Amino acid sequence: MRPALRLLLAAALVLLAPAARAADPSGEIVLLAYPGAFQDNYTKAVIEPFTAKYPGVKVIYAAGGNSAQMLGQLRAQKASPQVDVAIMDFSLSRVGNAEGLFAPLDRKEIPNLADVFDEARMGSAAAGEWGPGITFDHLVLLYGEGVKPAPLGIKDLMNPANKGSIVFSPAPNVIGTSVQILTAKYLGSDYKAPIDPVIDALKKIAANVQTWQATPDNYTMIINGAAGIGVGWNARAQFYADKSGGKVKSTVMTEGSVLDMDTINLVAGARNPAAAKAFIDFALGAEPQVKLAHMMYYGPTNRKAVLPPELLERTSSAPATLARMVPVDWGYVASVLDQWSGRWRREVIPAQ
Structure with missing residues (x-):
């Protein structure tokens, strides 16, 4: 390769690298979810791999008690949300959807939505679909x-x-x-x-x-x-x-x-929606769902997540x-x- 062409390509790469990094999500998001064992294992299975992939994002885990308590917290914050993403039981996330506490998701922005089982979908909205299940x-x-x-x-x-x-x-x-x-x-x-x-x-x-x-x-x-x-x-x-x-x-x-299933939801009015959507997409991926199944026996909602037979039998996804x-x-x-x-x-x- 001629020296002039090599220098030209090197200069192009230097210009492109910051642009690529700038496209990655950054900043801080607050995740509202269950305390205790769920927090410990979800941090290892999902949050740590996510922040390794997106080092520009800091995830603050807010332990919110049970789903009813989290729903009450989100209601109290509706005028000024302090949470970006919420994980809660689907029976109460339905209430949050109806009350406008959560924002719908667009498959163009959340590619892994396409791989979610129909049974884990929470229905469509004017601007997309509601936050789906991440665990069975x-x-x-x-x-x-x-x-x-x-x-x-x-x-x-x-x-x-x-x-x-x-x-x-x-x-x-x-x-x-x-x-x-x-x-x-x-x-x-x-x-x-x-x-x-x-x-x-x-x-x-x-x-x-x-x-x-x-x-x-x-x-x-x-x-x-x-x-x-x-x-x-x-x-x-x-x-x-x-x-x-x-x-x-x-x-x-x-x-x-x-x-039952737990859903992952984008809070309406989230302060960092770009990073929140990146986190939701990552959490819906097959790899973190398989990892969480190994750690806590949740059935994956991503159809590409494959479990070994002995693990499958201990989850909700077992046919029997x-x-x-x-x-x-x-x-x-x-x-x-x-x-x-x-x-x-x-x-x-x-x-x-």
């Missing part, structure tokens, strides 16, 4: 290794012999909402039917509840022997079973289970597990959730 999970019955006989379903939650030993979160938390749906099935009724008989049954469960707000969580209370039975999620149950050497066990209830999911019209649930939650506050929780 399902409801399970939790119990300690010393609980004999092992509980199987709603009947055991109602059993007076278990008084003072049960822990789980009430509605509007999706755990309590799902327990209500499965209680309706136990009674042989449709969860869309008048709920008076279901409320009566939930009062019997409430009489056995030790606490509705397990500290630090349902799984740890069972591991420590502070509670005997709980209701929670498969991914965390599998994670804590490994961590505790099998002190907490889990099973799909006799009545079946409810499929999916076959036991109870179909739920979450649009309907969202429309009556305030009504259901009011009945829990006035009648179910006080029956403890």
Whole structure:
């Protein structure tokens, strides 16, 4: 190559390099998501690889409690958002979408949206689609290794012999909402039917509840022997079973289970939307989802994420597990959730 041409190419590369770097996202984003084990593992599986790819972005993890608490925080900040991206349960992110707390996503800006399973999509909006699921999970019955006989379903939650030993979160938390749906099935009724008989049954469960707000969580209370039975999620149950050497066990209830997912959402009015969109796209990618599945047993929502068979069987994506999911019209649930939650506050929780 002639010296003059070599110098010309070198000069072009020098000019292009800053332009390429300038195109990368930069600045600071605040991620609102779950505390505890989720925060620890999500940081390792997603945030650290993201910041390694985009060193110009700083991700501040804001531990927000459960989804209902995070929704309340976002409502309080609506006029002046302090959060860029929020991860929460899809039953409550629907509420956030309807209230204008979240902004729709454009596939041109979030390429990995194209690879998300249809089951993880949250519907379209005028400017794109709502924040999709990033994890699949399902409801399970939790119990300690010393609980004999092992509980199987709603009947055991109602059993007076278990008084003072049960822990789980009430509605509007999706755990309590799902327990209500499965209680309706136990009674042989449709969860869309008048709920008076279901409320009566939930009062019997409430009489056995030790606490509705397990500290630090349902799984740890069972591991420590502070509670005997709980209701929670498969991914965390599998994670804590490994961590505790099998002190907490889990099973799909006799009545079946409810499929759940956490969604990732762009906050409307986010202070750094460019970096927020880059983070959302990265989180939806196959590689970080596979890594999170290995660490916490969440089922990936990216169809290109492939898990080894032994890992797949412990996630919500296992075919045998999916076959036991109870179909739920979450649009309907969202429309009556305030009504259901009011009945829990006035009648179910006080029956403890």
